[in-house]
Amino acid sequence: MQDKISMGMNRTGLKTSPLLADELLEQLDLQADAPAPAIDADALRRAYREDAEPVGSVPPPTSIKGMFGAAVEALGGHRMHVLLDKLGERAAYERSGVRIYEAMLRKLDGAEDLPPGLTEAALREIRDDEASHFALLCDAIERLGGDSTTQTPCADITGVQALGLVQVMNDPRTTTAQALETLLAVERIDTASWELLVSLMDGFGQEELANEFSRAHVRELEHEERVRGWFTAAIHQRALGDSKAKAG
Known part of the structure; x- marks a missing residue:
């Protein structure tokens, strides 16, 4: 797949049709001077917020050990359900991460002018790490008495x-560089979220899980650095014609 970004007949800018642009701006001025609508949109949104139900709930622990642990944590002012909610969030995200890297592997098929270091083997390595992190999170949830499903x-x-990230990765129109920028967004969220989980585990006194999560966090930092290097090199190749661009 070649880079599909090129000069062309993009007609979205105002300067492509100055006369019509002036007419459009005049209409906008007229709308700005028009009387306010009868419906107060802000008040309507506020009413929706006040009446809205929560997105969902966290089920109680599914084992005696889990219930006991939650009760002990509650005595110390800790809320186990908040921790289990964040663990469930990360598990869902890691599962999405596996799918996103699978999509990137498909996008690599037939791609040309790849940045240095961007190979199928490198992507599979990160994809496998995401899968192992998903398994780690599911195990942690179960060890804390929750239900990983x-x-x-x-x-x-x-x-x-x-x-949205999944949609961008699976869009046949996106280029390698655009896909790498999407992966970088994925990894930036990942590293920040794992850092939070490590601090939560420390706060709950879960030293073993904190150590395991710290190792996962280190791997995610490595992922972010590799993807950033590939993305930077891809843009340099495209913008500067630098065939010797190196991934960081």
């Missing part, structure tokens, strides 16, 4: 957030 509220939200 539950879609928690934050898991629901992150699924919606990731939907």
Whole structure:
């Protein structure tokens, strides 16, 4: 697949048709001077917020050990359901990450002028890390007495957030560089989220899980650095004609 970005008949800018642009701006001025609509949009949105139900709920622990642990944490002011919600969120995101890297592998098929280091083997390595992190999170949820098959509220939200990333990766029109920029967004969210989980595990006194999550965080930082290098090299190749661009 060759880079599809080129000079062409893009007619979205105002300067492509100055006369019609002036007419459009005049209409905007007229609308700005028009009386305010009878419906107060802000008040309507506020009413919707006040009446809205929560996105979902976190189920209680599914084992005696889990219920006991939650009760002990509650005595210390800790809310186990908040931790389980964030673990469910990360598990959902890592599952989406596997799908996104699978899409990137498909996009690599037939691609030309790839940046240095961007290979099928390198992508599969990161894809496998995402899968192993998903398994780690599911195991952590079970060890804390939760149900790893539950879609928690934050898991629901992150699924919606990731939907756009998945759509961009599967769009046949997107270039390698655009796909790499999407992967970089994925990894930036990943590294910040794993850092948060490590601090939560420390706060809950889960030293073993904190250590395991720290190792996952280190791997995610490595992913981010590799993807950033590939993306930078791809843009340099495209913009500067630098065939010797090196991935960081």
